[in-house]
Amino acid sequence: xxxxxxxxxxxxxxxxxxxxxxxxxxxxxxxxxxxxxxxxxxxxxxxxxxxxxxxxxxxxxxxxxxxxxxxxxxxxxxxxxxxxxxxxxxxxxxxxxxxxxxxxxxxxxxxxxx
Amino acid sequence: xxxxxxxxxxxxxxxxxxxxxxxxxxxxxxxxxxxxxxxxxxxxxxxxxxxxxxxxxxxxxxxxxxxxxxxxxxxxxxxxxxxxxxxxxxxxxxxxxxxxxxxxxxxxxxxxxx
Numbered sequence: 001x002x003x004x005x006x007x008x009x010x011x012x013x014x015x016x017x018x019x020x021x022x023x024x025x026x027x028x029x030x031x032x033x034x035x036x037x038x039x040x041x042x043x044x045x046x047x048x049x050x051x052x053x054x055x056x057x058x059x060x061x062x063x064x065x066x067x068x069x070x071x072x073x074x075x076x077x078x079x080x081x082x083x084x085x086x087x088x089x090x091x092x093x094x095x096x097x098x099x100x101x102x103x104x105x106x107x108x109x110x111x112x113x114x
Numbered sequence: 115x116x117x118x119x120x121x122x123x124x125x126x127x128x129x130x131x132x133x134x135x136x137x138x139x140x141x142x143x144x145x146x147x148x149x150x151x152x153x154x155x156x157x158x159x160x161x162x163x164x165x166x167x168x169x170x171x172x173x174x175x176x177x178x179x180x181x182x183x184x185x186x187x188x189x190x191x192x193x194x195x196x197x198x199x200x201x202x203x204x205x206x207x208x209x210x211x212x213x214x215x216x217x218x219x220x221x222x223x224x225x226x227x228x
Binding site for chain 1: 116145147149156157159162164169170172204206208209215216217218219220221222
């Protein structure tokens with residue numbers, strides 16, 4: 001079946017530190033991959049996406065590269081800010097015929113302290 | 115703002131009761147997906163509608179039902195509520211004119227069953 005595994009949180013970093021949140025997946029075929037972010041008290045916002053192998057998604061200083069050989073989609077940011085404190089979800093969407101729901105990882109809570 | 119609206123934002127009710135959650139997708143999107151977010155289960159897919167038709171069911175209880183109307187808004191009905199149904203319920207829309215693979219989430223309805 002399809003599944004997403006992401007690193008357990010919480011992760012606590014100082015401002016301007018480097019961030020990596022690991023995400024690996026299991027899927028048949030070549031899914032599309034996503035990172036969503038959930039700020040306190042809000043819904044999920046799409047942060048970035050990649051739809052094929054070696055694609056790099058990027059947004060707001062965050063990056064993730066679709067690695068087919070390691071079935072990974074790790075999220076990185078070079079210098080985090082307090083405003084990045086949120087829960088980050090890695091997700092995949094199987095690319096079967098027809099429309100399919102997202103499969104989410106359990107989420108990683110990030111706290112950035114000044 | 116994702117363009118997806120959900121009402122109400124908060125709902126407090128008692129065990130055994132029935133509630134209806136409403137979702138309006140982004141303009142032009144044909145699909146509505148319902149997800150449940152709870153502390154112990156994470157984000158779980160419940161059900162998917164496309165252009166008025168049910169397309170897929172996930173971990174949806176028999177006490178729960180949904181429909182999508184001709185104007186494409188959707189309602190999730192939860193009946194015989196139990197304490198364990200307390201959760202955040204999100205809808206997401208997709209399959210719009212842009213043809214992208216992402217889903218856009220509403221702000222969620224927080225259901226508390228007392």
